Amino acid sequence: MRSSVAVILATFHLLLFSGFCNGGTVGICYGRNADDLPTPDKAVQLIKSQNIKYARIYDSNIQVIKAFANTGIELVIGIPNSDLLPFSQFQSNADTWLRNSVLPYYPATKINFITVGAEVTEAPNNVSAMLVPAMQNVFTALRKAGLHRRIKVSSTHSLGVLSRSFPPSAGAFNSKHAFFLRPMLEFLAENDSPFMVDVYPYYAYADSSSNVSLDYALFESSSEVIDPNTGLLYTNMLDAQIDAINYALMGLNFKTIKIMITETGWPSKGSPNETGATPDNAQTYNTNLIRHIVNDGGTPAKPGVAMDAYVFSLFNENRKPGLDSERNWGVFFPDQTSVYNLDFTGRGVVARPPDANNTTISNGTSWCIAVMGASEADLQHGLDWACGSGNVDCTPIQPKQPCFEPDNLASHASYAFNSYYQQNGASEVACAFGGAGFRTSKNPSYDSCIYATFGANGTTAAAGNATALSSAKPSSSTAASSGSDFGVPTRGVAFFVIASVVALLLYL
Template identity: 70%
Template sequence: MSSRKVIFYRVQDSIMPTDMWVRMCQCGPGPRESLPTSRHSSLPRFLLLGLPFLFCSGREPALFKRPQPHFITPRLASAPATAVTQFTPPHCALALLHSLTGKHSSGSASGCARQPCLYRLCPHPLLLDSSSSLPNGRQRPQPCSHRRIAVLSAPRREAAAVPELGARSAMAGRLVLALPVLLFLLLVGHCRGGKIGICYGRNADDLPGPDKVAQLIQQQSIKYVRIYDTNIDVIKAFANTGVELMVGVPNSDLLAFAQYQSNVDTWLKNSILPYYPATMITYITVGAEVTESPVNVSGLVVPAMRNVHTALKKAGLHKKITISSTHSLGILSRSFPPSAGAFNSSYAHFLKPLLEFLVENQAPFMVDLYPYYAYQNSPSNVSLNYALFSPQSQDVIDPNTGLVYSNMFDAQVDSIFFALMALNFKTLKIMVTESGWPNKGAAKETGATPDNAQTYNTNLIRHVVNDSGTPAKPGEEIDVYIFSLFNENRKPGIESERNWGLFFPDQSSIYSLDWTGRGNVDVMTGANITSANGTWCIASANASETDLQNALNWACGPGNVDCSAIQPSQPCYQPDTLASHASYAFNSYYQQNGANVVACDFGGAGIRTTKDPSYDTCVYLAAGSKMSTMNSTSLPARSGSSPNPSAKCVTSLLFMLAVAVAAVML
């Protein structure tokens, strides 16, 4: 057996002034060699699973520094023996480094013994330093808690004391192969992201039939739909479409459902079982906003839910279909500031058993949230920009927590979260089963316009898809159903009540909406919107210099607009005025984002025009130009928002796939 020596490295914690020692197992003496290219090389290679790669080879590993904290890939020739990089893992993880050997490259017949080396990694940037002598004495660093690196090694041993390859080493080898697969599957689940669905209300006498509606929803690639009953024609229309359906038990049926189990069993037998699983029914809402009902039926909700659960259990579907009940924000007695969110004590008789049922069955707390009403009912306290997710809105700071809110939606979600936390139910997932903005209203409802509806829903979708979370729960994915698919002309109340739809009865869109949250796509054709014919975006004459400057800075920065044309000596520098430069930048952003009305908002600093603002050699982008057909840049993200999860997940999945392949090849 070839000789084997153990080399200790000092690990320096760049945050805490602490030296640690890590054991590196290396095969016997010999000159330093380049990183091997053959899988049959005798030189050991270390793979750090789930984190940046750490490659070792040769006899005396040397430090191989890189200026940027990126993955270090193996060099195929003349590479230093060890490649390491500084990195900060997101949380403590257990990493397995396994030394794999084969035939000795220098001709040794026996090769090297193999032995796994383990250490625990903690969330601090770590830098592997050059090899050093052993610490004095036999003591080794103590295992870390959550802030240190634990070195799992024994005192230095001679070669004869190192065991040959056996069951423990073979098990470690199998673990090397299994861990990437397990981590890959975990990442697939993690990358689901927030879901965007649509509410399909039918309180109208001019709507297309369910079959046509199902086709429309498929054309828009909408995967989640909420209906408010169990209409058989609607349920059948969504069979074999891949659309997940949330069905409802109306408030009018709660008494029958709460009183007799047989009523629920019959309902399930007639309305659900014949069409499942061809129609993918995933949720049943038992009652809707019962606290707003003119008849007090709140006490019937939990008994009805339990009977529905019993019926599903008899059919073997209680783990496939989730039961909950929807609520309005009126269930709170206080919602501002968000940290003071509290449930109305008069609902305690049904609320506590309801929450216990949800926890017991791993169901979400469902709530309908409408920033529009907060703005409409109190425009002096809630600005339109704040309600619309506008980047120009004034942030609101919660005085109790210091959390900063840039939009009303997040504030409403967090008020529910804090109310749940006050009752010790903070682990409940919150699902928003209705949210939207009216496209038309009465004369006094000045905020109910197609432009505002498009702005709100576009920004809401982006907020959800980006997994921005909320200030209290950053990065937390949340599912949202937009209200509503159609205007409903038979709904009672003020004008706006009948005008929340995205589509007219003839299935043409009231305004375009991008369901992906990452571009601007016409919801009727699915094609990229290149430009509204003959429209440009320029600075509004009514905008203040401060607003123009802030919007210009954003457009040329986070907005990814190429502003080189308005630099000195460039075609659009003259006239050297703020309005002129802002107009050029605004229009560039507007056109490269599909000439969408939302992209010319800039907090009210932008305005659309049908007159081409080009002059002399300064040419403003227009429909059909190369830049105007590019995929859009997302609206500006507020501080604390998360990067696009698709990019993060794709990167993570590709990385884990590479790890899996590397492990197999090793």
């Protein structure tokens, strides 16, 4: 009896927590190919200020690794392609590197992953054959130090490693890479390491804008792309690209290897023909990406399997060659000011810059939120006025209330601006706030923080009326509320599991 109860309770915990812990984590790529960046200490403080818990660097620079010490930020460090030859030839080289570049700073600096090489199939010189021997030598060095279970070894890849990526179910690795891919995948599977991939829907759109819609690339599409082989529905390009890799892995019978997105993002500026590279599109992509990773459970082919992702990148990097877009992937300028607002928790308001589509709204529902780039003084003045003379109930943005997080001025001002706007007929003048507010047709509600709307009958829907407004929430938030492939809400699944366990206990 006791053993049966123990088994049931263990099963209950497994089912319960697997149902609620679906989200992945989001980090930032800290590239340094520039001559005008702040010192590593200042860069790390900037990362901390954004509540970012994960970061990736591309080498093992000692000053950078030391800057992350005692911050709690979990770090991915890299061994560049130029070092693959010595690392693959002699175990002593890997041992010496670990002894000098990692062990003196670990665990004060929380190093979780080592990437050996980067996108070797794209490298101008043939380094692919050196990859797996180098990975094995780094792993052996870690094992000697007793760290092989705490620090995982992998390598990053571009989508160029595939021969086919559409439809996703036809995803397959390029056979010309088989000589190193299969032993590398065997290494990953044996050591429980992820397959790391750099995924950029921006390039899919830029290279084929006639076939790939901008909304589909930005997670904004209202339509779905159907995989004709599986019938699975895709609402964004990223999921389709990731599932192409999932199917490629399954095709080689590596079904247990998880995928980690080590780079993805969107440029905020480009050359004249790079019309998709804008701050608005960059903010939209990265905001939707973060919400998708944090709130949603996997991809259509692997629902419920969380992914981790790293946004590229922290700063604009002025020494990168190529088109203008190459130097403008940063969330921040080198002077540490924001290129655009981005909330890495996945819960915040998107304050998109005004444009012709949202400054004048002739019909339909609209909201008023803070303008991206508005000064703190203007936001604070507008917030104080709305919560004071404007007679707005600002209780929801107080501590422990549904709209308090994220705890920043732009988010709180957006909530107050919208409440005043709706209370005063949702008129254009009610969203002025000295130029700090603008109207948008996109619902800024998130989680349990529901932004009020002005109804057709001239009434304002209460901010706490989540049921009435939930259908108007962004698609990523709506998807996050579903906890089952069969449309059963997560709470319903939990209740069903609990009821089943109770019934079994009574039976026993």
